[in-house]
Amino acid sequence: MTNFKINLLFGVVAVAIHHHLLERANIPILSASIFPPTVTDFTRNIRYIGSRTPGVEHFQNVFYAEEPTGQRRFAPPVPVSPPKGSIIDASKPGAWCPQGVGDILPFTSQVNNISENCLSLRIARPSGVQRDAKLPVAVWIHGGGHALGSASDILYTPDGLVRAAAAAGKPLIYVGINYRLGIFGFATSKAMIETKQTNAGLRDQRVALQWVQDHIEVFGGDPDRVTAIGQSVGASDIGLHLTSFNGSRNVPFQQAMMMSGAPGVNFNSDPVFVANNTVAIARQVGCAKNEDGQSIETLECLRAVPADLLINVTVNEARKARPPFGEGYFYPTIDNDYLNGRPSQLMRTGKFVKNIPIVASWVTNDGAWYASPQTSTDEDVLGSFGLWLHGFSRSTKEKLLQLYPVEDFNHMVRQNYDGGISPQYYRAAQMSRDIWFTCPVLDFSWQYAQTGGLNASRIWLYEHNATRFTPVFEAMGVPMWRVAHLSDIPYVFNNPHLEGGADNSLDQLALSETVSKAIVGFVHEGRPGGEGAGMQKWSSAYPTMRDGQRSSESASRLSIQVIGGPLGLSEVAIDRDGDVGVMTAAQQALAWEKLFGRCDFINSPQMRDEAGV
Missing domain, CATH: 1.20.5 (Single alpha-helices involved in coiled-coils or other helix-helix interfaces)
Known part of the structure; x- marks a missing residue:
């Protein structure tokens, strides 16, 4: 011992x-x-020793799968089975999955502890929870473009969420997942497809969710009340789980919350691009043994490459191709096993898991950091997403420019605050937001209801329009980012102590608590909002949907919760053919986004085909 x-x-x-x-x-x-909190799994004779913060018990670095090294590198995860009598130190964070080290953003953790042995969970619960409490469970799948991130990032500190839930009389168990990233999680090749060793990062998430189903009860959780919550590619991955195996297998969660993401949100799902990147890395580390580099011999060679070498080469190549963080160099692709087709087509043919209530959302300026501040011409605007979506025809590009006329964005220029920023920058940012986030969210949620996923009354939408990062963005020299990507996370987590000079004022903390409690309402009761959360129960996203509409390609009416900004907390209903002159201020603000016309095209067969989503 x-x-x-x-x-x-x-x-x-x-x-x-x-x-x-x-x-x-x-x-x-x-x-x-x-004394440290202790949880005992009497069935398996395993004891977990955790740690405390005020009002919260933490169990970190709880492994759900074996170390994915050697022959397990790139392969589907193998569920962990600790020996009987194990005493597990769950008092400290574990390693992050392989990625670039160093600083990311001022309000996120510095990456300095990486290892392939990273397939672990972070569990948090209110102090004093009994084994038979049967509390609902919120499982967090982090974003980061499948290139970076960890459940241990300080941005995802769960204390505020857990405490807010307990204070509202709706306690919950929180679980964060670490999963393989980059080449380790999403490499692909002919040999890997043939041997079903693809999309390892997605398979990691699924095994982690299954661990929750099998073992969360000993922590006081209810395996039949699990809500998967993901942000950015984490949200996209939740959608991919719903379309996995053509929807023929149930998923290990009962509800889903998808923040700034939906299936195929960013990239072409065809495996060719990622396979070429896999071969490029194989050549650099001396593993491309034949001309195409997609053989089983190449795969076996890559498994033997020292981890440090493979990480360094991959991170360098990914960041060179997709600056600054290498997002979208490796990502989920069609493998004729876990993913059997383009996500938007699977949705339209009903090949997905049914009856999962969904909250979906986007952030007002989700696309802000994807556009260069130097954007000043039409070509610059189109170039803002050209690295990722490079298959658009001339007619598609022309149509996008028409749908987003530059004069629509003149009023956004703040010369005395943002500096010499052109309206073209805001045009590019809005276009990027809609292409990657807003329109895919609308398409996924509508198709889910259209093709029999569940009753439309159990789908909710919100737009997040507040940020606590304003002083951070000012210090970084990017005030034009405004309510940028990631801005919603601190509100959901109800984080009272954001790092990097973020806004921790009383007003922002009050809004964070309100938003967090609204999400707790969904986790607890299957519907977001509620009296105790400072807002009414939310109305469904598609309030007028009837059976006769099921041939429609998109909605004619939307009900959207708008959170934060000058209009505060409000429920806004907008119609496709609404008269701006008789709209409320909130309706006019949403109408300015032109969601119906713009998303009609972005979600059209032409653009979906060219984007490969």
Whole structure:
């Protein structure tokens, strides 16, 4: 037995004796908080030793799969099975999955501890939860373009969410997932497709979610009340799980919340591009043994390459091709197994898992950092997404420019604040937002209801229009980002102590608590909002949908919750043919986005075919 296990065992025994003596002397057990929280899985005879923060118990670095090294590198994850009698140190964060090290953004963690042995969970629960509590579970799938991120990032600190839920009388269990990224998670080749060793990152997520189904009960959770919550590619991945195996297998969650993302949100799902990138890396590390580099020999060679070398070469190539972080160099692709077709086509043919209530959303300026601040011409605008979506025809590009006339964005220029920013920048940012986030979200949610996914009354939409990052963006020299991508995360997590000089003012903390409690309402009751959250229960996204509309390619009416900004918290209903002159201020603000006409084209067969989504 290791020294760690011996010390833990003595510690646990000491706690038990201490409690027993106090109880016999009729003395209240006030000092329990100085001892680490302990969870025992009696069926498997496993004990987890965690840590505490005020009001929250944490269990970190809880492995759900074996170390994916050697022959397990790139392969589907193997569920972990600790030996009986194991005492697991769950008191500290584990390693992040392989990615570039160093700083990312001022309000995120510095990456300095990476390892292939990273397939772990971060679990948090309110203090004092009993084993039989049967609390609903929120499972977080982080974003990061399949290139970076971890459940341990300080941006995803779960304390505020857990405490807000408990304070509202709706306690929950939180689980964050680490999954393989980059080449380790999404490499592909002919040999890998033939041997079904593809989309490892997606398979990691699924095994992690299955671990929750199988084991969360010992932490006081209810495996039948699991809500998967993802942001950006994490949200997109949730959609891909729903379309996995053509919808023929149930998913290990009962509800979904998709923040700034939907299936195929960013990239072509055809495997050719990613396969070529895999071959390029194989050549650099000396593993391309034949002309095409897609053989089983190449795969076996890549498995033997030292991790440090493979990480360094891959990160350098990815960041050179997709600056600054290498997002979209490796990502989920069609493999004729986990993913059997383009996501938008699978949705239109009903090949997805049904009956999953969905909250979906986007952020007002989600596309802000995808456009260069130097954008000043039509060509610059089109170039803002050219690295990722390079298959657009001339007619598609011309149509996009027509749908987003530059004069629509003149009013956004703030010369005394943003500097010499052209209206073309804001035009590019809005176009990028709609192509990558807003329109895919609208398409996915509408098609899910259209093709029998579930009753339309169980789909909700919101637009997030507040940020706590304004002072950070000012310090970074990018005030034009405004309510940028990631802005919604601190509100959902109700994070009271954001890093990097972010806005932790009382007004922002109050809004964060309100938003967080609205999401807790969804996790607890299957519908977001609620009286206790400072807002009414939300109305469904498609309030007028009837059976007779099921041939429609898009909605004629939307109900959207708008969160934050000058209009505060409001429910806004807009019609395709609404008269701007008789609209409320909130309706006019949404009408300015021209969601119906713009998304009609972005979600059209022509553009979907050219984007490959």
